[in-house]
Amino acid sequence: MRQKFGFFSLVLLGINSIIGSGIFLLPNAVAEMVGNASIWVVLFCAILAAILALCFAEMASLFSRNGGPYLYAKAAFGEFIGFEVGIMRWVIIISSVAALTAAFSQSLGASIPLLSGPIAKKLVICATLLILAFVNIRGVDLTKLVNNASTIGKLIPIAFLILIGVFFIDPTEVIPAAPELSDGNFVSAVLIMFYAFAGFGGVSLAAADVDNPKKNIPRAILLVITIVTIIYLSIQFVVTGVLGTDGLAASNAPLADAAKVFAGNFGYQLIMIGSIISIFATTAAASFLAPRLGVALAEDRLLPPFIAKMSRYDTPMWSVLIVTGLALPLALSGSYIQIAALNVIARLITYIPVCLAVLVLRRTMADQYTGFRVPFGPVVPVLGVVISGWLMVNSPVEKLVLGSGALAIGAILYLFMRSIYGNRQVDPETFKTPENEASG
Numbered sequence: 001m002r003q004k005f006g007f008f009s010l011v012l013l014g015i016n017s018i019i020g021s022g023i024f025l026l027p028n029a030v031a032e033m034v035g036n037a038s039i040w041v042v043l044f045c046a047i048l049a050a051i052l053a054l055c056f057a058e059m060a061s062l063f064s065r066n067g068g069p070y071l072y073a074k075a076a077f078g079e080f081i082g083f084e085v086g087i088m089r090w091v092i093i094i095s096s097v098a099a100l101t102a103a104f105s106q107s108l109g110a111s112i113p114l115l116s117g118p119i120a121k122k123l124v125i126c127a128t129l130l131i132l133a134f135v136n137i138r139g140v141d142l143t144k145l146v147n148n149a150s151t152i153g154k155l156i157p158i159a160f161l162i163l164i165g166v167f168f169i170d171p172t173e174v175i176p177a178a179p180e181l182s183d184g185n186f187v188s189a190v191l192i193m194f195y196a197f198a199g200f201g202g203v204s205l206a207a208a209d210v211d212n213p214k215k216n217i218p219r220a221i222l223l224v225i226t227i228v229t230i231i232y233l234s235i236q237f238v239v240t241g242v243l244g245t246d247g248l249a250a251s252n253a254p255l256a257d258a259a260k261v262f263a264g265n266f267g268y269q270l271i272m273i274g275s276i277i278s279i280f281a282t283t284a285a286a287s288f289l290a291p292r293l294g295v296a297l298a299e300d301r302l303l304p305p306f307i308a309k310m311s312r313y314d315t316p317m318w319s320v321l322i323v324t325g326l327a328l329p330l331a332l333s334g335s336y337i338q339i340a341a342l343n344v345i346a347r348l349i350t351y352i353p354v355c356l357a358v359l360v361l362r363r364t365m366a367d368q369y370t371g372f373r374v375p376f377g378p379v380v381p382v383l384g385v386v387i388s389g390w391l392m393v394n395s396p397v398e399k400l401v402l403g404s405g406a407l408a409i410g411a412i413l414y415l416f417m418r419s420i421y422g423n424r425q426v427d428p429e430t431f432k433t434p435e436n437e438a439s440g
Contacts, residue, residue, distance in 0.1 A: 003140035003314065004211040007220060010203055012151040013285055014224035017202035019154065020100065020282035023232060024255050024275040026196055027239050032249035033189040037177045041189045042236045046229040048190075048387050049197035053225040054374045055355045055384045056201040057218035061371030062361065064213045067296030068204035069350040074300075075365070076357035080414055083302050085353050086293060087410040088346040088403075089205075093290035094323055098330035100283040101128050105331075107276045125331045128280070132287040133324040139313040140209055143288050150281030157274025160267070161259050162234045168262040169241030191394055196232065198347055200225050201354070202285070206292040218372040287327075291319035301421040302414070346403060348392045355384030 005013060030038040059072040067074075069089055074082025105124040109116035115124055135142050203220055207213040235255065239248055242258040251257045256275070259267030295316045298307035311317035358374065358381040374380045392400070 003144075003209075005140065005144060005206070005209055006211050007216045009144045009148055010210055010216055010220040011223055011227075012148050013206075013288070014200070014203045014220050015155070015227060016147055016151045016281045016285040017199035017289065018197060018224065018228050019158075019231065020199075020278055022196040023235060024253070024271070024278065026193055027236055028248050028251045028254040030189045030193050030236075031240065031245055031254075033185040033192075035177060035249075036173060036175070036240055036245045037186070038189065038240065038248075039174070039176045039233065039236050041186065041193050042232050044190055045194045045197055046225075046232065048194060048391075049200060050225055050229070051380055051387060052351055052355070052384050053200045053221050054380050055358050056204060057221045057372050058358055058374045059354060059361070060204045060207070060217040060221065061214050061373075062365060062368055063204075064207050065296060065299075066206055066208045066292040068201055068207070068293070069354050070293065070296055072357040072361070073350075073353040076360040077353065079300075079302070080411075081353060083297070083414045083417075084407055084410045085350050086297050086302070087413065088349050088406060090290065090293050090297070091406060092346045092350075093202075093205075093286050093293065094326050095330065097129075097283060097286045097290055097323065098327040100279055100286060101125050101327065102331045104128060104276065104279045104283055107279055111272060111276060122332055126328065128283065129287070129324050129328050129331070132284055133320050135284070136288055136291065136320045137311055137313065137315050137317050139315060143284075146284055147281070147288065150277060150284055154274050154278035154281050157259075157270050157277075158231060158235065158255075160263075160270060161255055162231070162238055164267075165238040165242055165258055165262060166234075169238060170244065171241070173244045174237055174241040187394055191391065194391065195347075197225070197228065200228075201350075202289050205289045205296075209292065214371050287320075287323065290323040291316045294319035294322060302417050346406065348388050348395070349403060349407070351388040352385055355381040355388065358384075 027038065030041050034041055056068075060068075063071050063075075065071060067086065070082050070086030073085040102125060105115075105121045105128070108124055109121050114120065135146050200221055203210070203224070204217055207217060210216055239254045239258040242261050243251060243254065247257075248254055253272070256268045256271040259271045261267075263270070294303060295308045297303040298305055298319070307319050307322060308316065309318050359378055362369070362373075
């Protein structure tokens with residue numbers, strides 16, 4: 001019997017996919033731009049993320065296969081658009097695995113002098129990726145254990161900061177100034193903080209590995225975005241109140257510096273350890289999700305079919321090895337930085353089709369709507385498109401150019417795969433071809 005993620009483990013996976021290294025570093029950058037109006041920035045980003053998360057939740061209630069945004073776009077707009085969304089999402093996750101692994105190696109080296117040298121850092125990168133590959137091949141139960149333990153491990157220091165730090169807040173520092181929405185700094189701060197919320201739809205990529213996915217994934221997405229919002233607002237509130245706006249803006253490690261104020265070196269070290277665990281945990285989550293998207297594309301012959309082959313543990317062995325093989329040289333060479341720059345525009349490219357798919361599939365798959373549905377008619381998905389478009393327009397031009405280049409490469413790859421396997425009509429939920437249906 002195939003091992004599955006239950007609801008609790010799925011929620012932890014979702015939290016793990018969002019809370020990484022960013023929240024340990026971003027509060028100071030936001031405070032430097034907008035002062036103590038930074039709390040409004042976090043709240044504003046939470047609302048934006050919630051709107052998009054609602055669209056992901058509705059789409060997840062219709063599908064039980066791996067693939068997430070790829071499936072939604074394909075069902076609504078056809079194979080080519082679906083492939084473009086899928087391949088961009090794959091680039092996002094593989095580059096994230098590489099970037100996070102390198103960041104984990106650097107953080108570990110900063111805390112353990114023995115691992116601070118260039119050779120030691122490379123060995124840590126290799127060991128981390130190989131260990132995670134083994135865990136992901138060995139089975140979902142082992143992956144759940146690693147994910148659950150690492151997520152709880154990073155939430156403990158954050159809980160310590162929030163629950164103890166709240167008693168050391170200077171009330172005069174946390175009365176937020178009115179945000180100036182027309183201020184360019186406010187927009188820039190929103191763009192920075194918004195990507196700390198990215199990852200809310202990640203759990204939809206592994207629907208086939210989830211118990212009752214049409215019910216549990218929508219519930220998990222909504223619960224995760226709620227929990228993350230509470231955590232992020234609490235962190236921004238505490239670090240602003242403890243360090244003061246000027247102190248926060250000048251800090252390079254705002255959470256650790258805030259903990260040091262009220263708990264000395266113990267608090268500082270606890271948060272630093274928490275940041276290392278957090279980076280590892282997010283790397284583990286990304287390394288689990290990335291192969292599932294590869295499987296979805298391969299099952300539909302949009303990538304070589306062998307990628308979808310399962311191991312004797314019922315895990316996507318070849319897809320895991322390919323993700324590891326692609327991430328390893330990127331992390332070792334440092335070129336992952338350029339590829340990671342695609343993440344901004346690539347995420348937006350996947351958000352817009354998902355929001356539009358809500359409007360299309362409500363009509364074309366109306367008979368399959370038995371689960372979660374976003375309220376207020378078309379208002380929420382339309383807002384999701386507007387928000388994504390606004391974020392895209394405000395993204396740096398060079399990233400837009402890189403994103404366009406990636407789409408062009410994706411189109412070439414799509415044509416190549418179609419020249420090998422041809423075009424086929426498929427069912428929007430099962431994606432079975434007529435010949436497969438005939439053969440049973």
